[in-house]
Amino acid sequence: NLLIFFMGGGACWDITNCAYNHTYSEQLIESNLLLGLGATGFLEGQGVGGIMDTTEPSNPFKDWTIVWIPYCTADLGMGQKDNTYPDEDYGTAYPGGVTIRHRGLVNVKMVLKWLENNITTPPDKLFVTGSIAGSYAAILNYPRIREIFPSPTKGYMLGDAGEGVAGTSGGKSFFETVEDLWGVVLPNQIPNFITKPKLSDYSDYKSVFYEISSYYSGDKFA
Numbered sequence: 001n002l003l004i005f006f007m008g009g010g011a012c013w014d015i016t017n018c019a020y021n022h023t024y025s026e027q028l029i030e031s032n033l034l035l036g037l038g039a040t041g042f043l044e045g046q047g048v049g050g051i052m053d054t055t056e057p058s059n060p061f062k063d064w065t066i067v068w069i070p071y072c073t074a075d076l077g078m079g080q081k082d083n084t085y086p087d088e089d090y091g092t093a094y095p096g097g098v099t100i101r102h103r104g105l106v107n108v109k110m111v112l113k114w115l116e117n118n119i120t121t122p123p124d125k126l127f128v129t130g131s132i133a134g135s136y137a138a139i140l141n142y143p144r145i146r147e148i149f150p151s152p153t154k155g156y157m158l159g160d161a162g163e164g165v166a167g168t169s170g171g172k173s174f175f176e177t178v179e180d181l182w183g184v185v186l187p188n189q190i191p192n193f194i195t196k197p198k199l200s201d202y203s204d205y206k207s208v209f210y211e212i213s214s215y216y217s218g219d220k221f222a
Contacts, residue, residue: 129157
Protein backbone atom coordinates (compact mmCIF):
# COMPACT_ATOMS: atom_id res chain seq x y z
CA ASN A 1 0.00 0.00 0.00
CA LEU A 2 1.21 3.49 -0.86
CA LEU A 3 0.53 6.82 0.89
CA ILE A 4 1.55 10.02 -0.91
CA PHE A 5 1.47 13.18 1.20
CA PHE A 6 1.73 16.74 -0.18
CA MET A 7 3.21 19.12 2.38
CA GLY A 8 1.30 22.34 3.07
CA GLY A 9 2.55 25.89 3.31
CA GLY A 10 0.50 28.71 1.84
CA ALA A 11 0.60 30.44 -1.56
CA CYS A 12 1.13 33.92 -3.01
CA TRP A 13 0.06 36.05 -5.98
CA ASP A 14 1.01 39.69 -5.21
CA ILE A 15 3.75 41.65 -3.44
CA THR A 16 1.77 41.72 -0.19
CA ASN A 17 1.47 37.98 0.29
CA CYS A 18 4.68 37.12 -1.59
CA ALA A 19 6.93 39.38 0.49
CA TYR A 20 5.40 41.47 3.26
CA ASN A 21 2.93 39.06 4.86
CA HIS A 22 3.55 35.67 3.32
CA THR A 23 2.13 32.38 4.55
CA TYR A 24 4.37 30.05 2.56
CA SER A 25 7.56 28.41 3.80
CA GLU A 26 10.72 29.69 2.09
CA GLN A 27 12.87 26.80 3.30
CA LEU A 28 12.34 23.09 3.79
CA ILE A 29 14.74 22.53 6.69
CA GLU A 30 12.28 23.09 9.53
CA SER A 31 9.47 21.13 7.89
CA ASN A 32 11.70 18.17 7.10
CA LEU A 33 13.06 18.23 10.64
CA LEU A 34 9.50 18.08 11.99
CA LEU A 35 8.74 15.22 9.60
CA GLY A 36 11.69 13.25 10.94
CA LEU A 37 10.66 13.84 14.55
CA GLY A 38 7.00 13.12 13.83
CA ALA A 39 7.73 9.89 11.99
CA THR A 40 9.66 8.49 14.95
CA GLY A 41 7.17 9.40 17.68
CA PHE A 42 9.12 12.31 19.21
CA LEU A 43 6.23 14.75 18.65
CA GLU A 44 3.55 12.57 20.22
CA GLY A 45 1.17 14.69 22.25
CA GLN A 46 2.05 17.92 20.42
CA GLY A 47 -0.52 17.48 17.65
CA VAL A 48 1.92 17.20 14.75
CA GLY A 49 2.60 13.47 14.57
CA GLY A 50 -0.55 12.06 13.02
CA ILE A 51 -0.35 9.69 10.07
CA MET A 52 3.41 10.24 9.78
CA ASP A 53 4.02 8.64 13.17
CA THR A 54 4.87 5.06 12.23
CA THR A 55 5.45 4.20 15.90
CA GLU A 56 1.78 4.83 16.79
CA PRO A 57 -0.09 1.48 16.96
CA SER A 58 -3.45 3.06 16.03
CA ASN A 59 -2.06 4.70 12.87
CA PRO A 60 -3.73 2.87 9.94
CA PHE A 61 -0.83 3.86 7.66
CA LYS A 62 2.03 2.78 9.92
CA ASP A 63 2.95 -0.20 7.69
CA TRP A 64 2.42 1.54 4.35
CA THR A 65 5.11 2.89 2.05
CA ILE A 66 5.01 6.68 2.57
CA VAL A 67 6.20 9.30 0.08
CA TRP A 68 6.46 12.85 1.45
CA ILE A 69 6.45 15.65 -1.16
CA PRO A 70 8.00 18.86 0.24
CA TYR A 71 6.80 22.31 -0.79
CA CYS A 72 8.17 25.85 -0.78
CA THR A 73 7.03 27.23 -4.16
CA ALA A 74 3.90 29.17 -3.08
CA ASP A 75 1.77 27.84 -5.97
CA LEU A 76 -0.38 24.99 -4.56
CA GLY A 77 1.83 22.47 -6.36
CA MET A 78 0.72 23.78 -9.78
CA GLY A 79 3.43 26.24 -10.91
CA GLN A 80 6.02 25.92 -13.63
CA LYS A 81 7.43 29.44 -14.11
CA ASP A 82 9.20 32.26 -12.28
CA ASN A 83 7.32 35.50 -11.67
CA THR A 84 8.54 38.87 -10.42
CA TYR A 85 6.08 40.84 -8.31
CA PRO A 86 6.71 44.61 -8.43
CA ASP A 87 6.67 46.60 -5.21
CA GLU A 88 4.42 49.33 -6.58
CA ASP A 89 2.34 49.91 -3.46
CA TYR A 90 5.20 50.31 -1.00
CA GLY A 91 8.38 50.80 -3.02
CA THR A 92 10.87 50.76 -0.18
CA ALA A 93 11.76 47.28 1.00
CA TYR A 94 11.77 45.63 -2.45
CA PRO A 95 12.53 48.32 -5.07
CA GLY A 96 13.25 45.73 -7.77
CA GLY A 97 10.30 43.58 -6.83
CA VAL A 98 10.40 39.99 -5.57
CA THR A 99 10.90 36.96 -7.80
CA ILE A 100 9.19 33.76 -6.72
CA ARG A 101 10.15 30.51 -8.41
CA HIS A 102 6.73 28.95 -8.83
CA ARG A 103 8.00 25.46 -9.72
CA GLY A 104 5.63 23.25 -7.74
CA LEU A 105 4.52 21.19 -10.74
CA VAL A 106 8.13 20.80 -11.87
CA ASN A 107 9.00 19.38 -8.46
CA VAL A 108 5.94 17.11 -8.43
CA LYS A 109 6.89 15.70 -11.84
CA MET A 110 10.34 14.84 -10.45
CA VAL A 111 8.64 12.90 -7.66
CA LEU A 112 6.40 11.14 -10.19
CA LYS A 113 9.49 10.07 -12.14
CA TRP A 114 10.99 8.75 -8.90
CA LEU A 115 7.79 6.78 -8.22
CA GLU A 116 7.91 5.23 -11.68
CA ASN A 117 11.53 4.18 -11.22
CA ASN A 118 11.34 2.93 -7.64
CA ILE A 119 7.84 1.55 -6.99
CA THR A 120 7.60 -1.03 -9.73
CA THR A 121 5.04 -3.30 -8.06
CA PRO A 122 1.54 -1.77 -8.24
CA PRO A 123 0.18 -1.14 -4.72
CA ASP A 124 -3.06 -2.71 -3.59
CA LYS A 125 -4.20 0.67 -2.24
CA LEU A 126 -3.16 4.21 -3.15
CA PHE A 127 -3.99 7.02 -0.70
CA VAL A 128 -3.17 10.55 -1.90
CA THR A 129 -3.52 13.35 0.62
CA GLY A 130 -2.13 16.71 1.69
CA SER A 131 -2.76 19.48 4.17
CA ILE A 132 -3.82 23.07 3.44
CA ALA A 133 -1.90 24.05 0.25
CA GLY A 134 -1.03 20.39 -0.10
CA SER A 135 -4.71 19.48 -0.27
CA TYR A 136 -5.01 21.39 -3.55
CA ALA A 137 -1.85 19.73 -4.85
CA ALA A 138 -3.28 16.33 -3.92
CA ILE A 139 -6.45 16.67 -6.02
CA LEU A 140 -4.88 18.59 -8.92
CA ASN A 141 -2.07 16.06 -9.28
CA TYR A 142 -4.20 13.00 -8.56
CA PRO A 143 -4.70 12.19 -12.29
CA ARG A 144 -0.94 12.29 -12.87
CA ILE A 145 -0.38 9.89 -9.99
CA ARG A 146 -3.26 7.65 -11.05
CA GLU A 147 -1.68 7.33 -14.49
CA ILE A 148 1.32 5.66 -12.85
CA PHE A 149 -0.83 3.42 -10.62
CA PRO A 150 -4.05 2.65 -12.55
CA SER A 151 -6.76 0.12 -11.69
CA PRO A 152 -6.84 -2.50 -10.18
CA THR A 153 -5.03 -0.43 -7.53
CA LYS A 154 -7.76 1.03 -5.30
CA GLY A 155 -7.55 4.82 -5.21
CA TYR A 156 -8.38 7.25 -2.41
CA MET A 157 -7.91 11.05 -2.20
CA LEU A 158 -8.38 13.21 0.90
CA GLY A 159 -7.85 16.98 0.83
CA ASP A 160 -7.31 18.27 4.37
CA ALA A 161 -8.15 21.93 5.15
CA GLY A 162 -7.91 23.25 1.60
CA GLU A 163 -11.25 24.77 0.67
CA GLY A 164 -10.99 28.39 1.67
CA VAL A 165 -12.87 31.51 0.61
CA ALA A 166 -11.43 33.13 -2.52
CA GLY A 167 -12.75 36.48 -3.68
CA THR A 168 -11.73 38.64 -6.63
CA SER A 169 -8.71 40.86 -7.24
CA GLY A 170 -8.83 43.65 -9.82
CA GLY A 171 -12.06 42.22 -11.19
CA LYS A 172 -10.52 38.77 -11.66
CA SER A 173 -11.39 35.54 -9.88
CA PHE A 174 -8.71 33.73 -7.90
CA PHE A 175 -8.25 31.18 -10.72
CA GLU A 176 -7.91 33.94 -13.34
CA THR A 177 -5.40 35.74 -11.14
CA VAL A 178 -2.99 32.87 -10.52
CA GLU A 179 -3.01 30.80 -13.70
CA ASP A 180 -0.74 33.13 -15.71
CA LEU A 181 1.39 34.12 -12.70
CA TRP A 182 2.16 30.48 -11.92
CA GLY A 183 1.91 28.92 -15.40
CA VAL A 184 -0.88 26.55 -14.38
CA VAL A 185 -1.65 23.60 -16.64
CA LEU A 186 -4.48 21.24 -15.72
CA PRO A 187 -3.70 17.48 -15.98
CA ASN A 188 -4.49 16.19 -19.47
CA GLN A 189 -5.51 12.77 -18.16
CA ILE A 190 -9.00 14.24 -17.73
CA PRO A 191 -10.78 14.54 -21.13
CA ASN A 192 -12.64 17.73 -20.18
CA PHE A 193 -9.35 19.35 -19.23
CA ILE A 194 -8.13 18.81 -22.81
CA THR A 195 -11.06 20.73 -24.29
CA LYS A 196 -11.09 23.29 -21.45
CA PRO A 197 -7.45 23.38 -20.28
CA LYS A 198 -7.36 26.66 -18.36
CA LEU A 199 -7.98 26.90 -14.64
CA SER A 200 -10.15 29.96 -15.31
CA ASP A 201 -12.47 27.84 -17.47
CA TYR A 202 -13.95 26.66 -14.18
CA SER A 203 -15.91 28.84 -11.82
CA ASP A 204 -14.46 27.53 -8.58
CA TYR A 205 -12.42 24.83 -6.87
CA LYS A 206 -15.49 22.64 -6.45
CA SER A 207 -15.95 22.48 -10.22
CA VAL A 208 -12.39 21.24 -10.76
CA PHE A 209 -12.74 18.73 -7.92
CA TYR A 210 -15.96 17.45 -9.50
CA GLU A 211 -14.35 16.92 -12.92
CA ILE A 212 -11.58 14.79 -11.41
CA SER A 213 -13.71 12.81 -8.96
CA SER A 214 -16.32 12.11 -11.65
CA TYR A 215 -13.71 10.76 -14.05
CA TYR A 216 -12.37 8.36 -11.41
CA SER A 217 -15.85 7.28 -10.32
CA GLY A 218 -14.59 4.04 -8.78
CA ASP A 219 -12.24 5.89 -6.39
CA LYS A 220 -13.17 7.60 -3.15
CA PHE A 221 -12.73 11.36 -2.65
CA ALA A 222 -13.18 13.70 0.30
